[in-house]
Amino acid sequence: TDFNGVAAVRGAQRAVGVQNYLEEAAARLNSVVPVKFTISSRTDAGVHALSNTAHLDVQRRSGQPPFSPEVLAEALNTHLKHPAIRVLQAFRVPGDFHARYAATSRTYLYRLATGCPRPNQLPVFERNLCWALPADCLDVDAMQEAARHLLGTHDFSAFQSTGSPATTSVRTLRRVSVSPGPASTFVLPQESSRLRFWSLEFESQSFLYRQVRRMTAVLVAVGLGALTPAQVKVILDSQDPLGKYQSRMAPAHGLFLKSVLYGGLGTLVRGVGQEGVYCTLL
CATH class of the missing domain: 3.30.70.660 (Pseudouridine synthase I, catalytic domain, C-terminal subdomain)
Structure with a gap:
């Protein structure tokens, strides 16, 4: 209800999308390359999501280990500035995974x-x-x-x-x-x-x-x-x-x-069905 859809709104416009808040939170992860979210389903303004999915890449500095999925989800939720958005779960996926096309x-x-x-x-x-x-x-x-x-x-x-x-x-x-x-x-x-x-x-x-x-x-x-x-x-x-x-x-x-489902990811998301990808959003 509070957003101009899920997609990020770029430029000087006052309207914002869910993606704006997600990327603002991800900026606090100190990735070498700015983190961008690729959303599976671009819902319009006013439309709700019980569960949407997205993928993102976080490149940590040399010598730093990758974030675990649990730490990543907790960190994003800590830095999210809107109470209507919550990361439910995160998973590791292959490098060629695409939240929308897969x-x-x-x-x-x-x-x-x-x-x-x-x-x-x-x-x-x-x-x-x-x-x-x-x-x-x-x-x-x-x-x-x-x-x-x-x-x-x-x-x-x-x-x-x-x-x-x-x-x-x-x-x-x-x-x-x-x-x-x-x-x-x-x-x-x-x-x-x-x-x-x-x-x-x-x-x-x-x-x-x-x-x-x-x-x-x-x-x-x-x-x-x-x-x-x-x-x-x-x-x-x-x-x-x-x-x-x-x-x-x-x-x-x-x-x-x-819901958004993915085939062939059973071993990656064992125990939680097939709705999770690298980042599952609400």
């Missing part, structure tokens, strides 16, 4: 809340963490039917925002789920009868620029009865990003990068 899977979570005729009826602690909808409910069956049209390998041009650096708009969507979300611990008893939370999850090796937020907006339109599941297939097949419905985009604040 990722085999990325999962995004989108949180919705129904039963909010006015935005100010959402609990204050949830206002930056979900998309509040005035409807009392969603047609989840229709949303799941529509989501099945998006599964598999397709040209997702219809769900891509302008400004994408991608050389191809073909992606493989491995999983889409629409389900009731866990109840919020911030909902008061007098609110619990009308407020319901919902979760949408999307998994792919990579996504186009704002693809998840555009797919979410279309699926929500299906859930509200503004679109039919069959129309979602028509939108996908149109490959037109400027059509009437695909120009809609879900708000950034409901989106979370949930």
Whole structure:
């Protein structure tokens, strides 16, 4: 919520990204060469990350031993100046490892809340963490039917925002789920009868620029009865990003990068799954 996205903002601008704070902390490591973070997933301003990943190189002065992963994580956390950023874990990886290009899977979570005729009826602690909808409910069956049209390998041009650096708009969507979300611990008893939370999850090796937020907006339109599941297939097949419905985009604040996975790193991150690389960030 406090950042202009995860990527560093260079120059004299007042806005800052998560990467600015990370590199500021890394400067205190006294590396011979300035430390730069390569982030796996460049989330936009307002988007959250339960777990993002990055790689970095630290070149210590002659005669000094390399930092252990545990010392590196502790040192970065000690020098981080923003309480919303935390290094969860660090690992050694091969010299040719790349946090962005080596990722085999990325999962995004989108949180919705129904039963909010006015935005100010959402609990204050949830206002930056979900998309509040005035409807009392969603047609989840229709949303799941529509989501099945998006599964598999397709040209997702219809769900891509302008400004994408991608050389191809073909992606493989491995999983889409629409389900009731866990109840919020911030909902008061007098609110619990009308407020319901919902979760949408999307998994792919990579996504186009704002693809998840555009797919979410279309699926929500299906859930509200503004679109039919069959129309979602028509939108996908149109490959037109400027059509009437695909120009809609879900708000950034409901989106979370949930996990980034890597294949072939099991021996490097034994005991913690495959989400860790040289530096795992929150």
